[in-house]
Amino acid sequence: EVQLVESGGGLVQPGGSLRLSCAASGFTFSSYEMNWVRQAPGKGLEWVSYISSSGSTIYYADSVKGRFTISRDNAKNSLYLQMNSLRAEDTAVYYCARCWGLLRYYFDYWGQGTLVTVSS
Amino acid sequence: DIQMTQSPSSLSASVGDRVTITCRASQSISSYLNWYQQKPGKAPKLLIYAASSLQSGVPSRFSGSGSGTDFTLTISSLQPEDFATYYCQQSYSTPVFTFGPGTKVDIK
Numbered sequence: 001e002v003q004l005v006e007s008g009g010g011l012v013q014p015g016g017s018l019r020l021s022c023a024a025s026g027f028t029f030s031s032y033e034m035n036w037v038r039q040a041p042g043k044g045l046e047w048v049s050y051i052s053s054s055g056s057t058i059y060y061a062d063s064v065k066g067r068f069t070i071s072r073d074n075a076k077n078s079l080y081l082q083m084n085s086l087r088a089e090d091t092a093v094y095y096c097a098r099c100w101g102l103l104r105y106y107f108d109y110w111g112q113g114t115l116v117t118v119s120s
Numbered sequence: 121d122i123q124m125t126q127s128p129s130s131l132s133a134s135v136g137d138r139v140t141i142t143c144r145a146s147q148s149i150s151s152y153l154n155w156y157q158q159k160p161g162k163a164p165k166l167l168i169y170a171a172s173s174l175q176s177g178v179p180s181r182f183s184g185s186g187s188g189t190d191f192t193l194t195i196s197s198l199q200p201e202d203f204a205t206y207y208c209q210q211s212y213s214t215p216v217f218t219f220g221p222g223t224k225v226d227i228k
Contacts, residue, residue, distance in 0.1 A: 035215075035217070037164075037219075044219060044220075044222045045156075045158075045164060045207055045209075046219065047216070047218065047219065050215035057215070059215045061216075095163055095164075099215075101169065101170070101211070104151065104152050104169065104170040104211055105152075105211040105215075105217075106154040106166055106169040106209070106211060107164075107166060107209075108166050108169075110163035110164055110165075111163065112162075112163055113163055
């Protein structure tokens with residue numbers, strides 16, 4: 001059974017840092033591209049970042065570029081999101097999502113999410 | 121950047137109703153369009169990919185259609201478990217993805 005389990009969320013002050021983790025199991029993690037998606041309280045879904053299966057290709061949404069860093073450790077079946085210079089508007093539930101599709105990509109499995117609250 | 125819009129933003133319907141949700145892209149995205157269902161406090165769930173392909177395990181009352189800029193998600197006979205928020209997502213600009221703002225379906 002495919003499982004994605006996020007951790008690392010919590011309360012952080014503006015300007016602070018936090019590192020999210022996503023532990024993957026039930027599939028060959030090193031073969032799949034992965035993403036982070038977030039959802040502010042009461043709002044819609046916002047794609048945050050993408051990383052290729054090898055980690056060599058990375059993309060970010062403009063809203064987090066220069067502040068967030070996505071990475072992965074295929075030996076540990078884990079995905080990470082290092083978040084620096086956090087702002088109040090980064091408050092959200094953060095989901096990791098597996099990316100699949102031969103040509104037309106989609107997110108077929110999602111974690112349960114971890115809440116990040118940026119507040120003083 | 122490709123922008124996605126959805127209409128309506130919310131709707132009220134009864135069990136057994138046929139429900140249609142529309143998603144529009146700011147430029148042609150061929151059939152690079154996915155639909156997700158999200159219930160309160162839960163992660164999104166993939167329903168439809170590549171505009172019209174039903175994800176494994178999803179009931180056949182869900183269907184998708186469209187190409188280019190205009191897409192539709194249809195629920196042929198609304199069931200109690202279908203009350204949720206529905207999002208479209210474009211993957212034409214992979215690996216940069218965009219979600220629509222969502223359509224909330226609640227009970228009339």
